[in-house]
Amino acid sequence: xxxxxxxxxxxxxxxxxxxxxxxxxxxxxxxxxxxxxxxxxxxxxxxxxxxxxxxxxxxxxxxxxxxxxxxxxxxxxxxxxxxxxxxxxxxxxxxxxxxxxxxxxxxxxxxxxxxxxxxxxxxxxxxxxxxxxxxxxxxxxxxxxxxxxxxxxxxxxxxxxxxxxxxxxxxxxxxxxxxxxxxxxxxxxxxxxxxxxxxxxxxxxxxxxxxxxxxxxxxxxxxxxxxxxxxxxxxxxxxxxxxxxxxxxxxxxxxxxxxxxxxxxxxxxxxxxxxxxxxxxxxxxxxxxxxxxxxxxxxxxxxxxxxxxxxxxxxxxxxxxxxxxxxxxxxxxxxxxxxxxxxxxxxxxxxxxxxxxxxxxxxxxxxxxxxxxxxxxxxxxxxxxxxxxxxxxxxxxxxxxxxxxxxxxxxxxxxxxxxxxxxxxxxxxxxxxxxxxxxxxxxxxxxxxxxxxxxxxxxxxxxxxxxxxxxxxxxxxxxxxxxxxxxxxxxxxxxxxxxxxxxxxxxxxxxxxxxxxxxxxxxxxxxxxxx
Amino acid sequence: xxxxxxxxxxxxxxxxxxxxxxxxxxxxxxxxxxxxxxxxxxxxxxxxxxxxxxxxxxxxxxxxxxxxxxxxxxxxxxxxxxxxxxxxxxxxxxxxxxxxxxxxxxxxxxxxxxxxxxxxxxxxxxxxxxxxxxxxxxxxxxxxxxxxxxxxxxxxxxxxxxxxxxxxxxxxxxxxxxxxxxxxxxxxxxxxxxxxxxxxxxxxxxxxxxxxxxxxxxxxxxxxxxxxxxxxxxxxxxxxxxxxxxxxxxxxxxxxxxxxxxxxxxxxxxxxxxxxxxxxxxxxxxxxxxxxxxxxxxxxxxxxxxxxxxxxx
Numbered sequence: 001x002x003x004x005x006x007x008x009x010x011x012x013x014x015x016x017x018x019x020x021x022x023x024x025x026x027x028x029x030x031x032x033x034x035x036x037x038x039x040x041x042x043x044x045x046x047x048x049x050x051x052x053x054x055x056x057x058x059x060x061x062x063x064x065x066x067x068x069x070x071x072x073x074x075x076x077x078x079x080x081x082x083x084x085x086x087x088x089x090x091x092x093x094x095x096x097x098x099x100x101x102x103x104x105x106x107x108x109x110x111x112x113x114x115x116x117x118x119x120x121x122x123x124x125x126x127x128x129x130x131x132x133x134x135x136x137x138x139x140x141x142x143x144x145x146x147x148x149x150x151x152x153x154x155x156x157x158x159x160x161x162x163x164x165x166x167x168x169x170x171x172x173x174x175x176x177x178x179x180x181x182x183x184x185x186x187x188x189x190x191x192x193x194x195x196x197x198x199x200x201x202x203x204x205x206x207x208x209x210x211x212x213x214x215x216x217x218x219x220x221x222x223x224x225x226x227x228x229x230x231x232x233x234x235x236x237x238x239x240x241x242x243x244x245x246x247x248x249x250x251x252x253x254x255x256x257x258x259x260x261x262x263x264x265x266x267x268x269x270x271x272x273x274x275x276x277x278x279x280x281x282x283x284x285x286x287x288x289x290x291x292x293x294x295x296x297x298x299x300x301x302x303x304x305x306x307x308x309x310x311x312x313x314x315x316x317x318x319x320x321x322x323x324x325x326x327x328x329x330x331x332x333x334x335x336x337x338x339x340x341x342x343x344x345x346x347x348x349x350x351x352x353x354x355x356x357x358x359x360x361x362x363x364x365x366x367x368x369x370x371x372x373x374x375x376x377x378x379x380x381x382x383x384x385x386x387x388x389x390x391x392x393x394x395x396x397x398x399x400x401x402x403x404x405x406x407x408x409x410x411x412x413x414x415x416x417x418x419x420x421x422x423x424x425x426x427x428x429x430x431x432x433x434x435x436x437x438x439x440x441x442x443x444x445x446x447x448x449x450x451x452x453x454x455x456x457x458x459x460x461x462x463x464x465x466x467x468x469x470x471x472x473x474x475x476x477x478x479x480x481x482x483x484x485x486x487x488x489x490x491x492x493x494x495x496x497x498x499x500x501x502x503x504x505x506x507x508x509x510x511x512x513x514x515x516x517x518x519x520x521x522x523x524x525x526x527x528x529x530x531x
Numbered sequence: 532x533x534x535x536x537x538x539x540x541x542x543x544x545x546x547x548x549x550x551x552x553x554x555x556x557x558x559x560x561x562x563x564x565x566x567x568x569x570x571x572x573x574x575x576x577x578x579x580x581x582x583x584x585x586x587x588x589x590x591x592x593x594x595x596x597x598x599x600x601x602x603x604x605x606x607x608x609x610x611x612x613x614x615x616x617x618x619x620x621x622x623x624x625x626x627x628x629x630x631x632x633x634x635x636x637x638x639x640x641x642x643x644x645x646x647x648x649x650x651x652x653x654x655x656x657x658x659x660x661x662x663x664x665x666x667x668x669x670x671x672x673x674x675x676x677x678x679x680x681x682x683x684x685x686x687x688x689x690x691x692x693x694x695x696x697x698x699x700x701x702x703x704x705x706x707x708x709x710x711x712x713x714x715x716x717x718x719x720x721x722x723x724x725x726x727x728x729x730x731x732x733x734x735x736x737x738x739x740x741x742x743x744x745x746x747x748x749x750x751x752x753x754x755x756x757x758x759x760x761x762x763x764x765x766x767x768x769x770x771x772x773x774x775x776x777x778x779x780x781x782x783x784x785x786x787x788x789x790x791x792x793x794x795x796x797x798x799x800x801x802x803x804x805x806x807x808x809x810x811x812x813x814x815x816x817x818x819x820x821x822x823x824x825x826x827x828x829x830x831x832x833x834x835x836x837x838x839x840x841x842x843x844x
Contacts, residue, residue, distance in 0.1 A: 053614070054571070134577050134578060139577055211795045245696055249793070252695065252791050255687060255695050258688050261697070409806060411807070412563050414567060415563050415567055448576070449576060
């Protein structure tokens with residue numbers, strides 16, 4: 001055998017050993033079951049107590065387990081989920097929900113009106129600490145007060161409101177509150193939380209804290225006959241087991257998808273796009289969200305209390321450039337807190353103080369601006385907004401403003417925002433099902449809430465009217481007027497609607513996106529060879 | 532010896548008290564509000580106030596400290612702000628993961644570095660010495676998170692030999708556990724090999740210059756006998772001290788690797804708690820680390836006289 005033959009033989013031996021080692025180690029590590037979907041979670045869930053101890057990731061997971069009477073559809077409208085349908089009395093104060101036939105809880109017990117009443121009484125009990133209780137008990141200024149809650153028959157539940165409110169169903173369907181219908185076995189004899197015994201297409205099989213959450217398909221689930229539509233519609237789970245693995249590091253998540261250890265990475269980081277795009281094995285799905293990226297200005301600040309300075313900042317901004325430079329998640333500029341995909345978005349929402357550096361300079365001169373520093377707060381935890389802050393800083397400087405960036409961790413920036421302790425702040429807000437709910441985050445009376453951004457009486461009045469107006473066409477007009485007021489006030493500068501990326505491994509054949517960009521893993525269809 | 536050990540234990544109490552006070556105050560100096568993060572962006576002032584009351588954050592700071600200290604004295608480190616779980620249970624669940632990786636990395640580093648450092652000193656200025664010192668400098672210059680990433684890319688992604696994420700406990704499946712911790716252990720050991728090798732080499736060189744080693748050689752003892760009987764036992768003392776320090780240091784330094792490899796260890800628990808301003812968990816973890824650090828160093832101090840009779844109490 002010659003030298004070349006020896007090298008070939010060594011290479012062959014090396015390959016054989018490599019394959020053997022790989023096989024042995026793969027066997028050691030265990031391989032995924034055929035009908036199992038492995039999903040990356042950026043953090044662990046906080047609890048299994050929906051709407052009580054929650055964060056975004058907790059919501060993501062528990063929406064697969066817990067269902068409410070209604071849920072948001074693809075157009076962010078409330079649609080029936082456990083309810084077959086509902087009726088509203090002529091005066092708008094009585095809602096009757098008729099439950100679907102044949103529904104069962106994860107423990108096999110039938111779903112009846114008494115469990116619905118029990119669930120809602122538990123949610124409205126202050127001892128439960130439901131985060132959205134004040135939306136329904138009259139204490140939160142929403143105009144909603146549930147004064148009656150009763151079973152109007154074995155399959156019918158009646159809610160009576162003190163006054164009619166057009167946003168009652170929207171708030172009930174709000175993804176964050178997750179007003180889930182539970183079996184009383186979910187709590188112990190003393191009313192302490194045990195685990196969700198609910199009605200969703202998946203049930204909680206295992207939770208290894210800090211490691212993973214396993215959901216298994218609920219065989220007794222009866223999906224609605226309609227196709228999947230947002231969080232509503234048919235929730236016909238196609239994968240037996242969901243392994244939701246906690247991978248807090250973006251780099252690790254990227255390599256997990258690339259190595260095939262994970263099949264789906266929701267909210268993939270934009271920095272991972274170039275590497276994930278290589279080779280073509282991993283697909284990237286871009287979803288338009290209902291989120292909003294904003295630049296907030298604190299008009300209580302001595303410098304920014306002068307509207308000319310605030311307007312100069314607004315004229316200095318080139319939103320199109322900011323939107324173009326949002327890392328790899330491309331999007332269009334949107335000067336409104338109403339997302340472009342919303343049914344409430346009208347051309348009036350495209351209005352803004354135009355990009356005009358010369359006008360900005362003139363306003364600054366008129367206001368006697370003397371180069372005082374203007375601090376932009378941003379979180380270093382979110383590269384998207386950090387990148388925006390850098391672009392905004394450059395644009396403000398180009399217009400003659402001495403803008404400086406201050407980076408914080410998210411907890412600090414969030415505290416500063418809540419306390420109103422900032423000059424400028426670049427942040428993002430997760431999507432709300434209705435523009436009124438988004439505007440109420442920003443607009444209000446600062447004497448009652450320190451984090452109010454727009455404290456302008458006209459805007460506050462318009463917000464209140466939009467929350468009480470039942471006619472959708474009229475609400476569109478009110479929201480357009482509200483946007484115009486916000487533009488004039490120049491404290492809330494919406495920038496664009498962020499997009500969200502989801503990385504899909506080769507085992508995933510189909511995974512449709514939707515407006516809230518919240519994972520809906522019941523819609524995942526695995527590739528033939530992965531099942 | 533027992534009296535010495537008891538004295539050291541008693542001395543550890545004020546150390547832990549000071550550590551407790553420092554961690555309590557330091558986390559509160561960091562801006563942020565755990566109640567805000569708990570309530571999230573729902574913007575309900577009533578829910579926020581209720582959360583503050585539930586967490587005891589509306590109480591004066593000295594009262595919060597004394598309550599916490601009283602709990603610690605009774606073995607109760609409080610409950611997590613974010614999950615509501617008992618902190619001690621969380622630590623006891625996470626600590627074994629970190630401890631396993633740290634102990635395995637330290638053992639691996641010691642097995643490689645101590646013989647290599649001894650031989651490098653014995654063959655000072657030879658090719659092995661140059662290679663060992665060169666590699667040690669390289670090892671010290673490469674941060675463990677970077678070597679961890681390289682190992683992850685090579686063995687996890689390119690070769691596909693090892694699982695890139697996840698963790699399996701040894702009680703569930705020992706073989707799978709070893710496969711999951713292999714890469715973080717290797718990444719952690721690389722840096723520590725360098726530290727230990729340099730320490731062992733320096734200590735061995737120092738001992739080799741002493742008269743009794745020359746005397747032992749003059750008696751005609753073999754190299755191996757001189758090295759094993761006269762040099763190694765006397766050179767091991769300083770290395771043992773460094774080993775103790777390394778163990779404590781690694782418990783704090785494993786944080787980044789736990790994030791990269793998705794290990795549910797105590798380092799990640801601590802970092803997540805810091806970002807969530809989960810005061811009880813931060814305080815509990817730091818106090819626990821201080822406790823372990825004190826314990827390990829106490830153990831090293833007690834073992835030291837076995838190798839060096841000069842420091843016997």
